[in-house]
Amino acid sequence: NPSPDISESDCKHLADTAKKILNNNWKDSFTVPSSSQYPHQWSWDSVFIAMGYAHYNQDRAESELRHLFNGQWKNGMVPQIVFNSTELNGDYFPGYEFWEINKSDNAPDTVKTSGICQPPIHSTGVLHLIKYAPNRERALKFASDLFPKLVSWHNYLYSERDPNNEGLAYIRHPWESGQDNSPIWDSILDEFEINKEELPEYERKDDIHVNADERPSSEEYDKYVYLVDFFRHRNYHEKQILDDNCPFLVQDVLFNTLLCKANRDLAEIASLIGKNPKPFKESAERTAEAMNQKLWNEKEQMYNDFDLQTSKKIQARVLAGFMPLYAKIPDESQKQKMFDYLNTHCFCQLTDTCFPAPSYDKSGDDYSARTYWRGPVWINMNWLLSEGLDQYGFDDYVKQVKNSIIQLPFKSGFREYYDTDTGEGYGIENFSWTAALLLDTLY
Numbered sequence: 001n002p003s004p005d006i007s008e009s010d011c012k013h014l015a016d017t018a019k020k021i022l023n024n025n026w027k028d029s030f031t032v033p034s035s036s037q038y039p040h041q042w043s044w045d046s047v048f049i050a051m052g053y054a055h056y057n058q059d060r061a062e063s064e065l066r067h068l069f070n071g072q073w074k075n076g077m078v079p080q081i082v083f084n085s086t087e088l089n090g091d092y093f094p095g096y097e098f099w100e101i102n103k104s105d106n107a108p109d110t111v112k113t114s115g116i117c118q119p120p121i122h123s124t125g126v127l128h129l130i131k132y133a134p135n136r137e138r139a140l141k142f143a144s145d146l147f148p149k150l151v152s153w154h155n156y157l158y159s160e161r162d163p164n165n166e167g168l169a170y171i172r173h174p175w176e177s178g179q180d181n182s183p184i185w186d187s188i189l190d191e192f193e194i195n196k197e198e199l200p201e202y203e204r205k206d207d208i209h210v211n212a213d214e215r216p217s218s219e220e221y222d223k224y225v226y227l228v229d230f231f232r233h234r235n236y237h238e239k240q241i242l243d244d245n246c247p248f249l250v251q252d253v254l255f256n257t258l259l260c261k262a263n264r265d266l267a268e269i270a271s272l273i274g275k276n277p278k279p280f281k282e283s284a285e286r287t288a289e290a291m292n293q294k295l296w297n298e299k300e301q302m303y304n305d306f307d308l309q310t311s312k313k314i315q316a317r318v319l320a321g322f323m324p325l326y327a328k329i330p331d332e333s334q335k336q337k338m339f340d341y342l343n344t345h346c347f348c349q350l351t352d353t354c355f356p357a358p359s360y361d362k363s364g365d366d367y368s369a370r371t372y373w374r375g376p377v378w379i380n381m382n383w384l385l386s387e388g389l390d391q392y393g394f395d396d397y398v399k400q401v402k403n404s405i406i407q408l409p410f411k412s413g414f415r416e417y418y419d420t421d422t423g424e425g426y427g428i429e430n431f432s433w434t435a436a437l438l439l440d441t442l443y
């Protein structure tokens, strides 16, 4: 129990509640992030969820990943959403019909999915399963079965999403980053004009169960929809999307950090199952090097995203800028500079009373304590941060971040995100990855 203020019996109770939440969100062969707000299967959510199950329900951990990969596209893309066929008319927009994925030759024949992806944390999830699942032999067998699919997913990112062969994959929609309305995207979204008349008619559903003021703005949603429409008009043909000047093309720090880590982990999986780890090690090094060359910002003491349309770094002081720690990308001098900035009032200093770590620098004018990816604390980001800091020996801060992972649900329930200063919970309740990552932290 890394949380000194919570008793063993309270921790036990908290873990039981977390398991109940996952159980309630379980839909026969996969887990939804939330039964009301997100009634389908989401790609990176499922990996975090499987990491929690790994400790106590290996069947479900495997089923979770298998179900997700059933939706893998023929070109290797693992889709952001695999739709829940029994909930096609549930409270979620954009639903399956809107994506029109059948226009693409690469879409799966029968499984219903969206047409974009999410951060590539899947190989990392499989290695986690091998490390922590009770039956290691079985986990290794599972990893062998999934191996070709993991390889084809990584290959997709390096072949389709890296046109200049830099070792960095681009994302083409804010939803692909997992951090939908992060301030990182402001400069790009503000820049591109859309003709309202050309925008397809749509109705948002994300504000039915959650306060609208915690969600992205309607201007942001228009842009999200515009981009989906842009892709479906081009039949999800990657070259066409590029040639027609897709207005959103970003080499994202978190996405590429997770790609680098996933390659390191796929190399380890390969060694364990008797395959050649070399190509994955090499890819990891290439991506790490490219991130240090292109995305490191010495002045800001963190990594920045790169906008491929303007050929400029995007200077947004987001927590994601510290994530390369997770893939051991920064060297000794970089890691110290990053920590010196992280450990300030901007992101919660060790001596502060707040809960680390807000998703955006608190000193920024546009910091918002309760708006989605524009300030609140997210448990998955805390989990990645604590794993990263741990590798560099920042033990005190690791303790503090892990403490947040436990204290926040203890104080405010298993919410989607939390206020760094008050610990109040926001967004939807009974949120799956909050439950799963709390379990992983407690096990």
Ligand code: 2M8
Pocket (backbone or CB within 6 Å): 033, 038, 042, 044, 045, 080, 175, 177, 178, 179, 180, 206
């Ligand atoms: C949020 O994103 C979805 C779109 O993918 C949405 O708002 O509708 C993000 O927090 C994302 O990271 C997460 O995977 C998803 C489901 O929890 O919700």
